Amino acid sequence: MEVSVECLRFFAALIESETGIVYSEPNYYQLIPRIVELTQTFALSGPDELRRSVEEHLLTPEQRHHLIDAATNNETSFFRDRKVFEAIHEVMTTITSEKDTLKIWSAACSTGQESYSLAMTLLESKNEKVKRSIYSILASDISERVLAKATKGHYTELEIDRGLESSLRSKYFEQLTQSQNLASTWRAKKVLSEHIHFKKINLLERWTHSSKFDIVLCRNVLIYQNVENKRKVIQRIFDNLEPSGYLILGGAESLSGISEDFEHVPVAGAVVYRKLSA
Structure with missing residues (x-):
């Protein structure tokens, strides 16, 4: 055709x-x-x-x-780019040294692996302040199809094996299907999913959350946008970040020429920016 x-x-x-x-x-x-x-x-x-x-x-x-x-790219996996999650944990440690709450937004969550990886990063932390923090994760995407999958928290054997250690799989997921004729399916346990809220959000549209975020992940979104839309997306994020809140971008992304409202933070393994105080 x-x-x-x-x-x-x-x-x-x-x-x-x-x-x-x-x-x-x-x-x-x-x-x-x-x-x-x-x-x-x-x-x-x-x-x-x-x-x-x-x-x-x-x-x-x-x-x-x-x-x-059909136009969206939903490529994802658990702990995609492990060094990024090590950097995120470093940011979490900095924030929780000053307060006991942590609000995170995964701004292009796809089928949910990033969001669940964030929850595991918190739950598995060896830093007591991070581990005991009162946290919430908003996970958003423009695609209703991927959000439906993310909300269910169901993953195939192949999906669950991409980036997820066996010890974490058995601790945070339960096996639903185990048969010679049917492929195994795994579901996120309540302890992992209970603080994650999934919501459809178009990053190009004006939207304000009821409370601002300490950390926003917007990885591998800007690379698909033109300059004008990059500025729109970053402004939406800026408006929803706490003073001195953190923005995590994809490895090939930068705010150079896009926004002067953030300062680059040198954290090994990730592209991290901090919102400048007014």
């Missing part, structure tokens, strides 16, 4: 306007299988009919969600 360049341009522009994710022409090839799959899922004659359905508002809200969801 062929997808015309005009059709690709249309969907690239639509996705950017809805999510901020930029698909430049050299990356159009990434859109082709997603558009073809959606065309088949919606039982349409071809990509051009899919485009007309969008233009003429013929898609149901659920179909539109599928369309936007």
Whole structure:
């Protein structure tokens, strides 16, 4: 099934306007299988009919969600980049040396592994102040599909083995299926999930939480945005951070030329910024 360049341009522009994710022409090839799959899922004659359905508002809200969801990158794993979590623990230690509460926002949580890894980092800490802190984790994403999976906390054997040590698996997850004919499924135990709240949030839209956060993780989000949208996302985060709160970015990301409201904090293994006090 062929997808015309005009059709690709249309969907690239639509996705950017809805999510901020930029698909430049050299990356159009990434859109082709997603558009073809959606065309088949919606039982349409071809990509051009899919485009007309969008233009003429013929898609149901659920179909539109599928369309936007198909454009997002949901690659994740438990403790993805172990050194980053060591750096996060260092930041946690700094914060809890001054107070006994810790509020964290995982701003692009995907299927939840990052959020559960944060909870395990707290629960397994050898620093008593970190371990005994009263904490809450907000985990958000634009995709309803990945949020549904994250909220259930169910993972396949392959997913659970990606980055998770066997001792942590047995301590914080319970096996639901164990059969020669069925693949094993694991579910997060209450002790791990009870302080995590999942919520759909579009980072490009104005949104304010009832209380501000001490730490915000926004890893590998900015790299998919244009400069204008990067500034919007960072402003949203700035507005929801405590004074001197911390922002953790992906390894290839920087606030250089994006915001002067943060100072870089030299923490080994991660890109860490601290909100400047007014």
